[in-house]
Amino acid sequence: MAENNFHIPGLSEQEVTAARAKYGSNSISPKKSSNLRDALIDLAREPMVVLLLVTAGVYLLSGKNGDALFLTTAIIFVAGISLFQNSRSKKTIGKLKNFTQPKCKVIRNGTAIAINSEDLVVGDSLIIEEGTSVMADGTIVHSNDFSVNESVLTGESLPVFKDPASIDHQIFQGTTIISGLAIATVTAIGDQTRLGQIGRSLENIGTEKTPLELQINNFVKKMVIAGGIVFVIVWLINYLHSLNLLDSLTKALTLAMSILPEEIPVAFTTFMALGAWRLMQMGVVVKQIKTVETLGSASVICTDKTGTLTENRMSLTKLYVSLSGSFYDAGGTLDDPARALIRTAMWASEPIPFDPMEVALHESYQKNFTVDEREDYHMVHEYPLSGKPPMMTHVFENNNGTRIVAAKGAPEALLAVSDLNAEEKEIIKAAIREFSAGGYRVLGVGETLFKGNHFPVNQQEMKFVFSGLVAFYDPPKKNIASVLKAFYRAGIVVKILTGDNALTTQAIAREINFRGADQCIGGDELLMQPESGFRAEVEKTNIFSRMFPDAKLKIINALKSVGEIVAMTGDGVNDGPALKAAHIGIAMGRKGTEIAKEAATLILLEDDLSKMVDAIAMGRRIYANLKKAIQYIISIHIPIILTVFIPLALNWVYPNIFSPVHIIFLELIMGPTCSIVYENEPMEKNTMLRPPRPLSTTFFNWNELATSVIQGLAITAATMLIYKYAVGAGLGEQLTRSMVFSCLLAANIFLTLVNRSFYYSVLVTLRYKNKLLWFVIWFTILLSAVLLYVKPIAHFFEFQSPSLIQLAISAGAGISSVIWFEIIKWVKRS
Template identity: 65%
Template sequence: MVLWPGYAGGQISNSYDNTAMPVNNFNIQGLSDDQVARSREQYGSNSLSYKKENTFFKAIKTLASEPMVILLLVTSGIYFISGNAADGIFLASSVVLVSAISLFQDSRSRNALEKLKNFTQPHCKVIRNGKTIEITSEELVVGDDLVVEEGKSITADGTIIHSNDFSVNEAILTGESFSVYKDRDSENNVIFQGTTVSSGLAIASITAIGNETRLGKIGKSLEAINEEPTPLEMQINNFVKKMVIAGALVFVIVWVLNYFHSYNLTDSLIKALTLAMSILPEEIPVAFSTFMALGAWRLMKMGVVVKQMKTVETLGSASVICTDKTGTLTENEMSLAKIFVPGSKITDAAGALNDNEKAMIRMAMWASEPIPFDPMEIALHRAYSKLGIADERPHYKMIHEYPIGGRPPMMTHLFEYKGKRIIAAKGAPEALLKISGLNDDEKNKIESVIKTLTADGYRILAVGEADFPGNAFPATQQEFRFVFKGLVAFYDPPKKNIGAVLQDFYNAGITVKIVTGDNAATTMSIAKQIGFKGYEKCITGEELMKLSDREVQRKVEDSDIFSRMFPEAKLRIINAFKANNKIVAMTGDGVNDGPALKAAHIGIAMGKRGTEIAKEAASLILMEDDLSKMVDAIAMGRRIYTNLKKAIQYIISIHIPIVLTVFLPLALGWIYPNIFSPVHIIFLELVMGPTCSIIYENEPMEKNTMVQKPRPFSVTFFNWKELTTSIIQGLMITCGTLAVYQYAVYNGYNEQITRTMVFTTLIAANVFLTLVNRSFYYSLFTTIRYKNNLVLLIISITVAITGALLYVRPLAIFFGFKAPSVQQIGIGIGIGCLSVVWYEIVKFIKRRRQAEK
């Protein structure tokens, strides 16, 4: 990157005057590649490293406190004490297997999150070998010349060697929210890692990196910060806790009843533990963490970086998206298209220009930053370089600067060279018209030109020039007596795909609002071109701020374009939508977008043009600045949420028959009260775990997902309608297993055959439930065509292992089974199928009703 457009070379002295207008990065050569290598070898990489708890041992410690693991260990110990070594060894082995599965899932989640951390590592600009390049912050070395500009996060400690209107927010270190102005010649000429640039630009020589920075030395406290659980996470944890309490109560009741019935302590304890195991839904929190982490990883692969896990669960609920215009709806490729000088006509900037028009472009360039990074300022510097006049930039020194400010905004720069002074301003036309001393007739003519240009979608800046002889400069730029020099009009074409993106949002039931700092006419013109609904309904920031909170809540619903917006107005829009119980997403890239991005349920920063402040405030980053990725992200959010619900509904449905098949024969005193023992329960748990957290996590998005209205955020995860569905499914499977039990008893089958048939029915029901619950709307014949290779793999493994348990004699004896006949196994599979596929009738009725609407 070349910091001065239009320059091909040139030399200046090596003394860095902080107000000079030099060439080629102020002649700062930076480090060579060899110097970088030597510095890295001596000082290391720019990363914070503190002693952290070993993640493997942390996972083991967490496992050791899991209720299911504790139950397995206790039951295994009881078997050993009672002399039943085989069952004790099996359960002890199952602890290892359950732990291995849990560690694998935990590893997948941690690896996904680690990749996210690496992907979101901040970048910075440095001067090396005489050129400005972009690197990751970790590659920064001591001695580097770091370029920091407005909105960027400072990635190491350093000493300023050049600055322009440079101020820094050091709240992370000092707790003070106001900005601190710094330059090379002041006592306060040091920048620190973790602080953010509030205004201007600086070049600093790096003096400390990593743990040696001021932030690094106090950063150990950052390691202790824990993330707060999300609402969904709390709902799931509360549900599991309730089930644990229920399991504990049932355990005590069954243990006491059995003991007073048989007076056999170990036997009654094993029966009670069997029931407690069947109640615990320990797969649910594992499924949740797996879905969230892998969901974030999948989004990252799509070019959407999720910084906060809660965003994954919120995405599917997004009901309003507030998008800025420049760079989001448009290409952000500003080109100077038209110019206007009072007393003449609108002129094409690419055509032949007269002296007045050239002078106006010259003044617009002086009003820009000396090292431009804004697309419009870059365009003005480029236009100045093509005027064919002597380049004055290397000679003039900046003596004062008024940063962008005011409502509407403007900025002013003061330069001097050999007694000549330039005072140049640019900004919103309304700002310059207000302070330029024009009469009403002149204002009306200029406003007519502005309307003509904005109606065609041009973005307008006004240019002014002032004269001020002394050095006691006024406190505000508005106090200068400006001469209105003219208008510069830029064209930023709409993105080619933006019309289709908007239609995707509309189809998904998501309301789109445009929130921009640009004027109403330009925004409405662009909005009309891209097919934006409600482009004629507009309100300005000043108008919005005059309304009461209740009026703002109504106005945000009625208006679709919000123009001339500033930070307070943007924040008020977000809060109004939240007060209206809307889940609001907002895109932004600038420093002034930070508060609103932070306040939005889903703050979306742009990865390429977004400032570090915007990225820090946002919960999600679009790496390619492409709004279509937001459509994909919302689709992924809906898919993750839907699949997680399927997984948890499956867990609830399959747990009910396990619990009741263990409990009812025992409670009702049937002929074979102990139809299942802990070894059967643990096998079923091993079948269910992979099904819910592997199969359902990999399920594709259903075809009707993005034509449904957003899920209201007020809807709880465990709503009664869905819980009722799961409970009824579970009770129907229970009826099937107990019917097979009674059928076996009626036909005089012994306990082994009865157990085998009941177990076969439960496994068959599990397999068919997995298939049926892939959709609660589309039929099994539709979902069977969904692309998910893991379905066939997991089901095949389940069937193969079940077959081995039934027909491999040592295994069958151990599990208390007996090889069933074709008729017996056919009855088990058939009843298991019927106890689940009845739900296809319910789905058919749903589709019928939907078609009739």
């Protein structure tokens, strides 16, 4: 809205500044908390941190001050990594919240402008219209057929009609506009609004965890319990052998550390938060982080036609005048009957149009009439868009008492209230079919006479003269055929749910190579089906015409009931229930109403459906990379656990081959690998050629889990062979430890490379771009060399520098224990 049409000046810039200084910003003050304090409390609850603290204390009591100092440094390092990851995730989520902040319209300096809702001040002239949410409390000063849903405050779902003369002429933050338009002077913002005062009770309501989160947490809890049990057993065995309480406690703590997979929750949080941030950079705003997890599972996309498959650039193209039965090109030379039809259609539109078709009608009126009557008339009554099929009626009157009563809507709706006989209706239906078959959006137009001010409750009670048809053309988006092709290749079914008629929708569908364009069913016909027939119809049909909110919602629920993961696009007030019900609600960022954006979980900033292809690809990539990360964690934890446990349990010659300082070093290497390196992995080229993953699927199937376990056991076999080789060669404990450690590190590096894909060869994945991977690998190699060959550090870690041959044997065994999986991948590809 570029100009103010209400003769309301609004606040000046100086008045806005003064009001903001006095009343603050329009936001609910968050519950006071210290992010650092909360993070430190969470950190203190981490099992690994607790184990490190206990072990450092034991070393201190034993007089091993160097080991105690190292572990204390390790605690600070682990804490730093955790705080960094936590901070990065919170910053990402904070940026997402700022990005999804709703807009609102105000009149300032005599002009209507859009601002962030947070920038509203007391005294602002707030413009609210159908499809928006109220962003502050206020008093209505101007309204037009204005009704509001206040159920968020009152629990009453029926709309309440209000105007400046009503006893209750207040609006409240959080309520939603059902119809019409109003201007209100803002009286309260932020905490001072009625919703703000209630809002405190919502702060302690927790969010529900997703199935994947629950599976991961359950797995980690089981490992913690297993670690606790093994810790007690090993402590008891050691104590019975040595009768040394502190020494046996240290050995038991070493094993407990090796069991805990504390990297998994960190990896999950990091992947989801960074995934949401990456999506935002692509133009897809994720309102709920958990949606990232669901994206890769989408199996059905239900989309609107207008503005999603088409450009939403409605141009008035064709006319049909009922009285003469004549067809016209709207852009050509028009006679009086054709111009009269345009005039009636314009009066049936909103006086301040925002719908593209109404904008086109106002523009056509302006083009075809030299004398503009709009300034002379004012609206005295309005019937908003309603009915099945829908229509709307406006009543205007000038100062002389001359009245115009004009209606427009679905042609079937106007035919039902017209004074035509059956034969005349058939002629008009033929004209409708002709327009619709050409892909035009068709509206019926009618007018009537009505004297007096006792208007009927429903517009359908009046009898109209059927004036004719106006047809608009909205061309398909240029990229939409390729977008549909990408969905189909990914195994995703696309369904069109539109308020338009069947012939128009099918014509556009054929133009864009839409699958199932020849079969269509209307909303009323669909709802007449019995429950079993309804579900079957929804599954087999891909085009649904003349849809209304109840039918859309029922379709979404029917698809969900048969196990589909449903994404739904929408932009209007009526799309709200279906957007809320879908697994993935997708609102349009440009033409979407605030109600649609509020109900959705994703917002496409540019109203471009191709971004959903990118979003689904990103969802699949994130899920695949998270699986790789956790499979890596499982695979590398097994040899660490068994390398510590087997020599101890079997009482081999060097039972304590690793101590806590070695375990914590390995943990510090593995953490960045799983949560940074794998998160940064590019999408594999066959990702969007696979069918969607069912949401009910457990994170790992038995084959995947077995692969990780076998990989871990193979690495364990290599470390044990090196152990036996070193002992058999008469090498001392420190040199044996160095060789086992080198074997484990080599296996870890090559496991990172091999597990970048469970399908493609490592020769292919080496060409993947991931700078972080090589940084972590070279850093690990350099740090390992320092540990083994810089004498003071090697002495602290109780290492003895191996010869190049010994190092080659150890590294070769580690590489061999992992590289065999390339043969499995080759067989799979073959």
